[in-house]
Amino acid sequence: MSKTNLTRRGVLKSGAVAGAGVALPTIFTASSAAAYTNEPTGSTVTLGFNVPQTGPYADEGADELRAYQLAVEHLNGGGDGGMLNTFSSKELKGNGILGKKVEFVTGDTQTKSDAARASAKSMIEKDGAIMITGGSSSGVAVAVQGLCQEAGVIFMAGLTHSNDTTGKDKKANGFRHFFNAYMSGAALAPVLAKAYGTDRKAYHLTADYTWGWTQEESIVAATEALGWQTVNTVKTPLAQTDFSSYIAPVLNSGADVLVLNHYGGNMVNSLTNAVQFGLREKIVNGKQFEIVVPLYSRLMARGAGENVKGIMGTTNWHWSLQDEGSKAFVKSFGTKYGFPPSQAAHTTYCQTLLYADAAQRAGTFNPCGIAEALEGFDFDGLGNGATTYRAADHQCFKDVLVVRGKENPTSEFDLLEIVEITPRGQVEYAADHPMFAGGALGTCNPGA
Amino acid sequence: MLGLNKKDTTLLLVVAILTLCAPFILNPFPEGSALAQFNAGYPDLMQRFVIFGIFAIGFNILFGLTGYLSFGHAAFLGVGSYSAVWMFKLLSMNVIPAIILSMIVSGLFAVVIGFVSLRRSGIYFSILTLAFAQMSFNLAYSVLTPITNGETGLQLTLNDPRILGMSATADGSIPVTSLFGLEMRSTYQMEVGAWLFQFNAGYYLCAAIMLLAFYLAIRIFRSPFGMMLRAVKSNQQRMRYTGLNPRPYTLAAFVISGMYAGLAGGLMASMDPLAGAERMQWTASGEVVLMTILGGAGTLIGPVLGAGFIKYFENIFSKINDNVLHSWFSFLPDGLEDFIVTIVHPFIGKGWHLTLGILFMLVVIFLPGGLVEGGQRIARLFRGKKTANTSKTKTEPAE
Numbered sequence: 032m033s034k035t036n037l038t039r040r041g042v043l044k045s046g047a048v049a050g051a052g053v054a055l056p057t058i059f060t061a062s063s064a065a066a067y068t069n070e071p072t073g074s075t076v077t078l079g080f081n082v083p084q085t086g087p088y089a090d091e092g093a094d095e096l097r098a099y100q101l102a103v104e105h106l107n108g109g110g111d112g113g114m115l116n117t118f119s120s121k122e123l124k125g126n127g128i129l130g131k132k133v134e135f136v137t138g139d140t141q142t143k144s145d146a147a148r149a150s151a152k153s154m155i156e157k158d159g160a161i162m163i164t165g166g167s168s169s170g171v172a173v174a175v176q177g178l179c180q181e182a183g184v185i186f187m188a189g190l191t192h193s194n195d196t197t198g199k200d201k202k203a204n205g206f207r208h209f210f211n212a213y214m215s216g217a218a219l220a221p222v223l224a225k226a227y228g229t230d231r232k233a234y235h236l237t238a239d240y241t242w243g244w245t246q247e248e249s250i251v252a253a254t255e256a257l258g259w260q261t262v263n264t265v266k267t268p269l270a271q272t273d274f275s276s277y278i279a280p281v282l283n284s285g286a287d288v289l290v291l292n293h294y295g296g297n298m299v300n301s302l303t304n305a306v307q308f309g310l311r312e313k314i315v316n317g318k319q320f321e322i323v324v325p326l327y328s329r330l331m332a333r334g335a336g337e338n339v340k341g342i343m344g345t346t347n348w349h350w351s352l353q354d355e356g357s358k359a360f361v362k363s364f365g366t367k368y369g370f371p372p373s374q375a376a377h378t379t380y381c382q383t384l385l386y387a388d389a390a391q392r393a394g395t396f397n398p399c400g401i402a403e404a405l406e407g408f409d410f411d412g413l414g415n416g417a418t419t420y421r422a423a424d425h426q427c428f429k430d431v432l433v434v435r436g437k438e439n440p441t442s443e444f445d446l447l448e449i450v451e452i453t454p455r456g457q458v459e460y461a462a463d464h465p466m467f468a469g470g471a472l473g474t475c476n477p478g479a
Numbered sequence: 480m481l482g483l484n485k486k487d488t489t490l491l492l493v494v495a496i497l498t499l500c501a502p503f504i505l506n507p508f509p510e511g512s513a514l515a516q517f518n519a520g521y522p523d524l525m526q527r528f529v530i531f532g533i534f535a536i537g538f539n540i541l542f543g544l545t546g547y548l549s550f551g552h553a554a555f556l557g558v559g560s561y562s563a564v565w566m567f568k569l570l571s572m573n574v575i576p577a578i579i580l581s582m583i584v585s586g587l588f589a590v591v592i593g594f595v596s597l598r599r600s601g602i603y604f605s606i607l608t609l610a611f612a613q614m615s616f617n618l619a620y621s622v623l624t625p626i627t628n629g630e631t632g633l634q635l636t637l638n639d640p641r642i643l644g645m646s647a648t649a650d651g652s653i654p655v656t657s658l659f660g661l662e663m664r665s666t667y668q669m670e671v672g673a674w675l676f677q678f679n680a681g682y683y684l685c686a687a688i689m690l691l692a693f694y695l696a697i698r699i700f701r702s703p704f705g706m707m708l709r710a711v712k713s714n715q716q717r718m719r720y721t722g723l724n725p726r727p728y729t730l731a732a733f734v735i736s737g738m739y740a741g742l743a744g745g746l747m748a749s750m751d752p753l754a755g756a757e758r759m760q761w762t763a764s765g766e767v768v769l770m771t772i773l774g775g776a777g778t779l780i781g782p783v784l785g786a787g788f789i790k791y792f793e794n795i796f797s798k799i800n801d802n803v804l805h806s807w808f809s810f811l812p813d814g815l816e817d818f819i820v821t822i823v824h825p826f827i828g829k830g831w832h833l834t835l836g837i838l839f840m841l842v843v844i845f846l847p848g849g850l851v852e853g854g855q856r857i858a859r860l861f862r863g864k865k866t867a868n869t870s871k872t873k874t875e876p877a878e
Contacts, residue, residue, distance in 0.1 A: 084829035085829050136798060137800045138797065139829055143757040144753065145755050145757055148751060152523035153524060156521040156523055157518065157521040157524075158798075168630075169631070170629075174632050177753065178751070181664075240621055241624075241630050241631050269630070471638075
């Protein structure tokens with residue numbers, strides 16, 4: 032049996048508690064007075080540098096971080112100014128951004144989407160970062176880009192080569208300066224056709240994940256358009272370290288070109304295996320057997336050592352370029368760290384400058400204002416010649432370098448030689464190209 | 480209270496108060512001070528604390544009670560996340576259906592894996608679960624890409640149907656996860672002097688569910704069923720001779736534990752609608768083992784402490800860089816400052832694994848019962864010898 036004592040005071044009390052309980056959720060939805068997420072109110076502005084410091088791409092991450100620190104130094108008026116002096120836009124005066132001193136926080140993505148998002152979130156929620164940049168793999172870049180869109184900050188992608196970053200996973204708050212798999216194919220195919228002939232039979236080994244697939248698709252399309260045949264495409268697990276079992280069938284397939292759609296440690300191992308199997312000495316169909324690595328990086332070339340000699344591929348930028356911007360960047364990077372920068376360092380340095388410049392031109396840190404300033408922005412002097420940030424998909428369009436492993440390297444950094452600088456017109460595509468279809472930018476989100 | 484004895488009620492109340500006041504407790508340093516680096520009171524990390532707390536509590540029901548060391552528990556976490564995100568894509572952005580589905584799917588998954596793996600015990604069981612988890616990881620990473628979106632991880636898009644909700648909000652962005660309209664990301668910020676405290680709706684939902692999960696775990700620990708599980712751990716042979724079949728008990732424990740993991744996965748996706756394959760990798764499975772052992776296997780509160788400890792290191796220590804160090808030691812003469820920064824450098828930033836590894840070794844060597852044992856030792860110091868014998872009862876390891 033239960034006994035109820037209904038008193039006036041008791042009813043009032045419980046009523047008040049219940050009312051407070053019902054009203055509680057409304058205090059959570061009260062938004063603060065800021066016009067956009069993490070509006071900087073003091074004399075400083077915080078940028079978030081989210082790079083892999085551990086895991087397979089730690090080397091690239093370390094180089095990206097060096098470039099970010101250099102960029103911050105230059106923005107705050109330190110050092111020799113680097114590419115600020117050659118940049119076609121002269122808004123940045125070396126007194127920070129919009130008069131606010133630039134500060135930064137760093138985080139470790141571990142090359143995992145989850146860890147990268149956790150790190151980016153802590154930068155936004157705890158450190159008040161107004162912009163997130165970095166990434167050395169497309170999966171991470173796409174994941175962090177999605178997060179930044181939700182949180183209402185700008186994402187300036189680092190090294191990400193998959194078509195999806197500005198294709199089906201594009202976001203209004205995300206921008207990419209790096210080139211993509213389609214551009215690699217469009218730039219590389221004519222050079223390959225010229226060097227190896229138009230009646231080649233290609234065999235693809237592809238890392239079995241999103242980036243590998245988009246690259247394979249792009250290269251197959253570009254080479255077949257020039258008359259090549261594709262004998263077979265084989266997917267290899269990402270964790271694979273020994274590719275011998277994948278190389279052996281290549282010999283019996285009748286193919287005379289092997290395309291390795293691998294990156295990082297994968298590429299180092301598969302290329303080493305292929306060269307050890309003596310593929311490059313083989314004569315198939317009366318032609319010299321060739322190996323192609325569509326996406327090259329100097330850090331990878333160093334890992335593969337001797338084996339890269341004579342192997343063709345593409346790259347976003349190389350330190351041996353002789354334009355004013357590249358020379359200025361290599362000089363200030365070299366003075367500070369004692370060796371030339373990689374393409375990952377270059378793209379992240381450029382992204383930081385481009386963001387700062389856009390904020391300066393827009394006169395605000397509001398992501399929507401910055402996005403507007405970046406969309407359709409034409410610039411020069413950042414090492415890639417005349418470049419445009421296309422408004423339709425937030426992808427940069429610029430010249431692409433076709434490179435080859437050097438036969439007689441003079442130093443451990445001098446591993447690649449430039450075969451051709453493919454002009455921008457040749458690698459451009461429509462924003463609704465089938466390889467990039469399926470996504471939508473959405474609208475810019477300022478958060479808050 | 481609630482069918483608990485006095486000790487357990489106190490423990491539950493203490494945990495409840497700690498979780499509810501976490502925004503204060505975790506933000507002890509004022510904004511802008513040099514020590515603010517160590518503040519952990521921001522929504523994302525607090526959510527992670529309680530979500531991984533749930534994960535570890537569930538793992539402990541299996542490992543702490545039956546002694547079966549599953550090395551593939553992350554698979555259930557991953558399956559839970561994927562189911563939740565699919566629910567957001569297809570049904571609506573309400574978190575309740577997502578969480579329920581994630582528990583059901585991971586439960587079914589656990590029945591299948593448990594049915595096969597539990598035919599063996601000891602190291603063979605661990606290897607079997609590890610094999611299943613790696614299999615799930617590889618499937619999610621590449622083969623099942625249409626379902627899991629592979630390496631990139633499953634994300635929401637503007638084209639998702641969301642039958643009971645809307646595909647896109649009026650201003651053209653993806654809707655956010657909510658509990659009947661209360662947005663999970665909405666945060667109330669309270670400024671008290673130099674301090675800034677953040678009260679996040681999502682965190683409080685997770686905290687409430689964690690308390691529920693914790694309460695359930697206490698009931699399981701104290702129930703006859705829990706006693707059977709302990710019997711499995713102490714001597715399975717003898718249990719069989721007395722005419723009891725241990726397999727239904729172990730399978731039940733395995734499924735419960737898998738559903739806890741699924742719940743954690745579903746919550747993770749509810750707080751941040753993304754499901755990545757790395758969540759299933761063997762390192763993630765190893766992490767929950769570390770959490771449980773670090774905190775104290777077989778104790779009630781241990782796994783939660785361990786989870787908090789590891790997540791704290793992962794998120795706070797990894798973000799300290801040389802610049803921060805220089806600002807801390809800037810009061811020292813230049814040469815000495817550089818020297819100290821050089822010494823500390825390997826242990827922070829990308830070296831957080833190293834620091835955590837050293838601490839883990841110290842805990843395992845000097846405090847085999849985990850952090851809980853450390854707490855008990857300190858408590859004993861304070862109370863003196865008189866109560867030394869009684870203070871052990873609170874969180875007694877299973878065996």
